Amino acid sequence: MRALTWHGKHDVRVDTVPDPRIVNPRDAIIRITSTAICGSDLHLYDHTIPTLKSGDVLGHEFMGEVVAVGPGNTKLRVGQRVVVPFVIACGGCFFCKNLQFAACDNSNPAESADMSEFLYGYPMTGAFGYSHLTGGYAGGQAEFARVPYSDIGPIVVPEGIEDEKVLFLSDILPTGWMAAVNCDIKPEEIVAVWGCGPVGLFAIQSAFALGAHRVIAIDHYPHRLALARSMGAETINFAESNVREALVEMTGGIGPDACIDAVGMESHGFTADSVLDKVKASIKLVTDETHGLRQVIIACRKGGRISIPGVYGGVTDKFPIGAMMEKGLTIRSGQTHVQKYMPDLLKLILAGKLDTTFLISHRLPLEEAPEGYKMFKERQNEVTKVVLKPAGIVRH
Amino acid sequence: MNERISDTEDIVHAEHLAARPGDVLVGRSVTIDRPREELYAFWRNFENLPKFMHNILRVTALDATHSRWLVAAPAGKSVEWPSAITVDEPGHMIAWESEEGASIRNSGVVEFKDSPERRGTVVTVTLSYDPPGGTVGQLIAKLFHKEPKIQARRDLRRFKQLMETGEVATAAPPYAAPRA
Numbered sequence: 127m128r129a130l131t132w133h134g135k136h137d138v139r140v141d142t143v144p145d146p147r148i149v150n151p152r153d154a155i156i157r158i159t160s161t162a163i164c165g166s167d168l169h170l171y172d173h174t175i176p177t178l179k180s181g182d183v184l185g186h187e188f189m190g191e192v193v194a195v196g197p198g199n200t201k202l203r204v205g206q207r208v209v210v211p212f213v214i215a216c217g218g219c220f221f222c223k224n225l226q227f228a229a230c231d232n233s234n235p236a237e238s239a240d241m242s243e244f245l246y247g248y249p250m251t252g253a254f255g256y257s258h259l260t261g262g263y264a265g266g267q268a269e270f271a272r273v274p275y276s277d278i279g280p281i282v283v284p285e286g287i288e289d290e291k292v293l294f295l296s297d298i299l300p301t302g303w304m305a306a307v308n309c310d311i312k313p314e315e316i317v318a319v320w321g322c323g324p325v326g327l328f329a330i331q332s333a334f335a336l337g338a339h340r341v342i343a344i345d346h347y348p349h350r351l352a353l354a355r356s357m358g359a360e361t362i363n364f365a366e367s368n369v370r371e372a373l374v375e376m377t378g379g380i381g382p383d384a385c386i387d388a389v390g391m392e393s394h395g396f397t398a399d400s401v402l403d404k405v406k407a408s409i410k411l412v413t414d415e416t417h418g419l420r421q422v423i424i425a426c427r428k429g430g431r432i433s434i435p436g437v438y439g440g441v442t443d444k445f446p447i448g449a450m451m452e453k454g455l456t457i458r459s460g461q462t463h464v465q466k467y468m469p470d471l472l473k474l475i476l477a478g479k480l481d482t483t484f485l486i487s488h489r490l491p492l493e494e495a496p497e498g499y500k501m502f503k504e505r506q507n508e509v510t511k512v513v514l515k516p517a518g519i520v521r522h
Numbered sequence: 523m524n525e526r527i528s529d530t531e532d533i534v535h536a537e538h539l540a541a542r543p544g545d546v547l548v549g550r551s552v553t554i555d556r557p558r559e560e561l562y563a564f565w566r567n568f569e570n571l572p573k574f575m576h577n578i579l580r581v582t583a584l585d586a587t588h589s590r591w592l593v594a595a596p597a598g599k600s601v602e603w604p605s606a607i608t609v610d611e612p613g614h615m616i617a618w619e620s621e622e623g624a625s626i627r628n629s630g631v632v633e634f635k636d637s638p639e640r641r642g643t644v645v646t647v648t649l650s651y652d653p654p655g656g657t658v659g660q661l662i663a664k665l666f667h668k669e670p671k672i673q674a675r676r677d678l679r680r681f682k683q684l685m686e687t688g689e690v691a692t693a694a695p696p697y698a699a700p701r702a
Binding site for chain 2: 127129131133139141142143144145146147149150151152179180181182183198216217218219220223231232233234235236237238239240243249252261262263264268272274275
């Protein structure tokens with residue numbers, strides 16, 4: 127089959143690789159009809175996430191048609207259309223039973239689980255196409271994918287609904303949703319969202335849906351800020367304004383009740399700490415550039431909540447621990463428990479209450495995926511989401 | 523890195539191990555969300571061990587307590603030895619020990635206890651290996667000496683996967699995880 131493979135920093139190619147097969151009883155094979163490039167894929171593209179190997183197939187946002195099902199799965203049938211969560215979760219461990227699917231104890235193979243146990247204290251869950259820290263599973267920017275525990279992960283979508291209406295159930299929609307859930311929003315509250323990429327925009331939408339009175343969005347790309355405004359958010363362009371001062375003014379001196387860091391590592395900024403991060407990261411003194419998160423912690427109101435859906439992988443410094451403690455902040459974070467949120471979000475989409483298609487700016491055949499990465503990286507203002515079509519582009 | 527029996531802490535039921543001073547000793551616990559009896563029964567059938575202990579190629583049961591183990595050695599070679607069950611407390615504990623003629627004298631204990639927090643069964647495995655002195659065993663011994671802790675950790679993870687999910691997680695190329 128054809129698949130998008132990683133070969134080094136800013137070097138991704140479409141190669142011919144072996145077709146995946148049913149290996150374990152609960153596996154399924156999916157013929158992929160739509161797959162997206164995620165903002166977090168850019169961390170792989172920039173090689174700021176470690177443990178990638180040359181030849182790895184990338185991609186963790188995908189959906190398609192079931193073409194084979196292992197004997198251990200009695201729920202899925204060949205021919206069904208499914209969206210696949212990026213988190214690979216077994217459904218049978220302590221964590222899955224507590225609906226903490228992104229903490230699954232079993233999906234990271236025994237050999238690769240060593241790395242995250244050493245780095246983070248406990249072995250992390252498996253995920254598609256996201257380095258060998260998360261298991262070395264092949265991703266979904268390909269014609270086919272093997273999906274483990276396919277009786278737990280993939281959600282069946284009805285015939286007749288277009289791919290693009292449901293594709294983002296795989297990651298960014300539940301990620302934006304969980305980011306807002308983690309803010310514990312009460313009526314009449316103000317939520318500030320750093321980063322108006324796909325997750326930030328969905329977090330804005332979710333915050334309103336969960337009862338936020340106002341949402342203030344922060345970015346420096348005019349087009350992305352315009353999208354945020356179209357969803358009802360007020361905006362701050364951090365290239366033009368001092369973010370903390372603007373937030374103080376906009377909140378009557380109190381500060382936002384909850385803050386979402388939808389930026390993650392490789393945070394941009396034009397301030398001294400950001401420049402220092404760049405220098406330190408370049409000589410590997412730190413791995414994660416966290417200018418955005420520092421600003422979030424300083425800007426949040428006393429006793430407020432901080433939610434971090436943005437991806438971090440390593441260590442940072444100049445972390446404002448004093449502000450966090452003295453102000454009594456609550457911080458919630460984590461990879462998304464996709465399987466937990468998918469069914470309810472699918473219902474909201476089918477009921478017409480959530481639309482995610484506005485985000486898609488570009489549709490490309492799989493063969494043009496390397497160009498998709500390049501444009502997503504270099505033209506972030508207008509390239510908001512790239513969807514790849516391994517089976518060719520079908521116009522509806 | 524390897525723990526020696528003289529300064530090993532927290533190893534449960536080490537008295538059931540046929541270990542001697544100087545032996546390499548490894549121990550680890552894991553909580554598995556399945557009933558104690560089920561885990562015991564699966565382990566007690568030693569022919570199941572290769573399903574999660576990846577350095578063991580085959581175990582052949584000879585009678586109720588005796589078996590022959592075929593174990594992978596470096597350079598594509600293998601080594602075989604007889605093993606006997608020395609303690610068998612159904613639902614609670616199994617101890618075994620290699621018999622006369624083993625190129626690497628070894629023994630093990632696995633213990634199954636109900637999780638006090640009702641999270642399933644706490645499984646504790648303690649293994650002991652005798653570093654062989656002779657030249658014959660030295661190459662083979664590398665396999666055990668190199669990282670016995672890593673081996674035990676991975677074997678227990680696979681046991682947990684198999685018991686909780688019915689399969690062992692894999693992303694092995696080319697078919698489980700295609701790559702260029």
